Amino acid sequence: MSNPRAKHIVRDEARSEASPAKSKTEKKPRDERWRELLKAAARVFAKKGYKSTSLQDLADEIGILKGSLYYYIDSKEDLLYELVHGILDGGIANLRSIALGGGDALTRLEAVITTHVEYLVDNLAETTVFLHDIKHLSKERRETLAIDEYEQIITRLIEEGQAEGTVRDDIDSRLIGMGVLGMVNWIYRWYRPGDTVTPRSLGTFYAEMVVSGIHA
Amino acid sequence: MSNPRAKHIVRDEARSEASPAKSKTEKKPRDERWRELLKAAARVFAKKGYKSTSLQDLADEIGILKGSLYYYIDSKEDLLYELVHGILDGGIANLRSIALGGGDALTRLEAVITTHVEYLVDNLAETTVFLHDIKHLSKERRETLAIDEYEQIITRLIEEGQAEGTVRDDIDSRLIGMGVLGMVNWIYRWYRPGDTVTPRSLGTFYAEMVVSGIHA
DNA sequence: CCTACCGATCGGTAGG
DNA sequence: CCTACCGATCGGTAGG
Numbered sequence: 001m002s003n004p005r006a007k008h009i010v011r012d013e014a015r016s017e018a019s020p021a022k023s024k025t026e027k028k029p030r031d032e033r034w035r036e037l038l039k040a041a042a043r044v045f046a047k048k049g050y051k052s053t054s055l056q057d058l059a060d061e062i063g064i065l066k067g068s069l070y071y072y073i074d075s076k077e078d079l080l081y082e083l084v085h086g087i088l089d090g091g092i093a094n095l096r097s098i099a100l101g102g103g104d105a106l107t108r109l110e111a112v113i114t115t116h117v118e119y120l121v122d123n124l125a126e127t128t129v130f131l132h133d134i135k136h137l138s139k140e141r142r143e144t145l146a147i148d149e150y151e152q153i154i155t156r157l158i159e160e161g162q163a164e165g166t167v168r169d170d171i172d173s174r175l176i177g178m179g180v181l182g183m184v185n186w187i188y189r190w191y192r193p194g195d196t197v198t199p200r201s202l203g204t205f206y207a208e209m210v211v212s213g214i215h216a
Numbered sequence: 217m218s219n220p221r222a223k224h225i226v227r228d229e230a231r232s233e234a235s236p237a238k239s240k241t242e243k244k245p246r247d248e249r250w251r252e253l254l255k256a257a258a259r260v261f262a263k264k265g266y267k268s269t270s271l272q273d274l275a276d277e278i279g280i281l282k283g284s285l286y287y288y289i290d291s292k293e294d295l296l297y298e299l300v301h302g303i304l305d306g307g308i309a310n311l312r313s314i315a316l317g318g319g320d321a322l323t324r325l326e327a328v329i330t331t332h333v334e335y336l337v338d339n340l341a342e343t344t345v346f347l348h349d350i351k352h353l354s355k356e357r358r359e360t361l362a363i364d365e366y367e368q369i370i371t372r373l374i375e376e377g378q379a380e381g382t383v384r385d386d387i388d389s390r391l392i393g394m395g396v397l398g399m400v401n402w403i404y405r406w407y408r409p410g411d412t413v414t415p416r417s418l419g420t421f422y423a424e425m426v427v428s429g430i431h432a
Numbered sequence: 433c434c435t436a437c438c439g440a441t442c443g444g445t446a447g448g
Numbered sequence: 449c450c451t452a453c454c455g456a457t458c459g460g461t462a463g464g
Contacts, residue, residue, distance in 0.1 A: 051267035052267050064449065068450065070449095074448095075448085135265065171421055175413060178403075178405075178406050182403070183396075187398070197391060210429065213428050214429075270457080272459095280436080280437070281437060282459090282460090283462095285460095291460075292459060
């Protein structure tokens with residue numbers, strides 16, 4: 001989430017106090033603008049797709065000129081990477097701490113599902129960008145990301161459950177794992193803020209459905 | 217699946233017999249080229265995304281010049297529409313005939329799932345384009361498509377099951393329906409031709425998993 | 433009128 | 449952050 005261009009950030013270089021209200025040349029601290037830019041990118045990429053979003057779109061969104069974006073980034077891809085990297089690492093950290101914790105495998109799987117659902121819903125735009133546009137990252141950058149971790153964490157939990165005898169073992173753990181992941185990740189396609197179902201109860205239900213669907 | 221430009225197709229106008237092997241100016245009947253173009257578009261759109269695919273890419277793929285594509289289409293979007301329209305209508309026809317058939321709701325739901333999985337796997341590229349790039353269709357064209365039919369068919373079956381008492385009715389049918397759809401549709405993201413699991417057994421397993429996951 | 437393209441250029445946008 | 453631009457490539461169309 002750090003600004004890749006701001007190698008040496010000098011904090012708060014005496015923000016101009018001159019115009020308290022909006023002026024045409026209003027100055028915003030660099031960090032604030034950077035966060036604003038990332039939020040705008042998440043929103044617009046999620047809506048239109050990365051490839052269909054021009055830097056002009058983003059510049060308009062935050063009220064600067066297109067060329068000025070290069071004060072914050074080196075390329076359009078920087079924005080995609082920052083979003084995708086941030087959302088992935090956050091999600092993995094969540095799941096890893098649960099999956100490696102105590103308790104039987106099925107209980108940990110339930111916790112992983114509810115936690116993942118809440119995280120996904122709380123970060124709908126970023127998740128959408130991750131699930132839709134990661135292919136537009138360069139191979140080099142994509143290789144720095146632990147993209148398969150989600151799949152591995154879930155599949156491993158299912159294998160533990162099979163070893164414990166709580167999960168049916170007549171089916172490949174990977175098939176089950178991808179089914180679970182699909183059910184959960186699909187949420188980004190239909191859930192909208194303000195939906196009658198809360199993220200918490202949605203997660204609880206899907207966890208329940210999975211457990212009764214795969215138990216031995 | 218018809219060629220929008222070929223208003224009056226004259227069948228097989230004495231295809232040149234001169235060069236039986238490949239010649240530089242090899243002639244292919246119009247319909248054949250059109251199908252070849254659609255197949256190439258499905259393949260390349262699925263791999264690179266609609267927006268990242270140039271008409272030059274497609275022309276290269278089938279071995280003609282970019283400008284020559286306009287003999288077959290009026291715009292790039294024609295190709296997207298044709299693919300998305302074809303795969304959607306085929307899939308809906310499948311499911312509708314099953315959903316409206318006889319038997320109890322849960323049995324029909326199982327059949328819908330297995331049929332849909334096989335159809336999806338048999339048409340992986342087209343399904344990928346449909347699930348990823350439909351947003352790039354113009355509003356006018358998108359509105360001609362029955363995009364919500366899948367969701368409605370599955371949700372309605374679940375409601376019938378709830379009415380019959382075979383499906384748990386303490387949960388919104390839509391939540392269950394989207395869960396089922398997500399699990400099944402997610403297949404396009406990980407299944408590859410040659411995978412050890414056959415489409416048939418994959419469908420059977422997912423149907424099983426759903427039924428035991430949601431039964432009353 | 434057709435099939436199967438070519439060479440050149442259109443309005444517009446890309447990243448830099 | 450702005451002004452003033454570039455090289456290239458985009459989808460699409462011209463006449464032959």
